Amino acid sequence: MNTKIFCDIAELDQIKKFNKKKIVKGFTTNPSLMRKAGAKDYKNYSKKILNICKDKPISLEVFADDYKNMISQGKKINTWGKNVYVKVPVVNSKNIFTGKVIKELNNDNIKLNITAVYSAKQTKKILDVINKKTKVIISIFAGRAGDAGKDPIPEFIKSMKLSKKFKNVEILWASVREPYNYLQAKQIGCQIITVPPSIIEKIEKFGKSSKKLTLETVNGFLKDSRKSKFKIDDK
């Protein structure tokens, strides 16, 4: 499976750097990444990102928590660039399914990325409200599920099965924790994975032999022993 790699980042200099890489096919952001990157004015900052990333798909999230404002933010964000996917959380903070928001924006032909998904049940609810032509990404958060002791793989597999008839839907492996997640995403046939920059750099270096890995490990331990001047005397 040719799983596309997106870069999960909101820092402008990183977007500049990773936008030049062929391996990076798109970008995802979220309000926490925007805050971490120092964004103060959401619209202004997003426009700066879009000035760098003009062609590759980029997801920008709504931050409203009610139906009306989610829709109005979604419609505005959509006008900022033709490569924009409007990111909408699957529920709001009161655990109310955002189906009405998803349905309305999807009907309006707005490309969406439905985020914070953890189960195939949620995927089914999303598929039930969308059409079969406007592009929709469904982001399943693998790492955070794993952090909570849940295996995300069955949810991916079921979600992919459910969305098979939707040519406009792509399942995205979100919340990456290690480079190996890329191979897992490929193995199960996930269409997209979104990866933080430092992990993309590790993926680019895939392919070291076991011999090289052993030598690097042994040399690292030896170097640290020497730096600490470890000694075992006879006493």
Ligand code: E4P
């Ligand atoms: C996805 O679009 C999210 O921005 C991201 O993958 C979240 O990952 P985290 O769990 O590392 O915050």
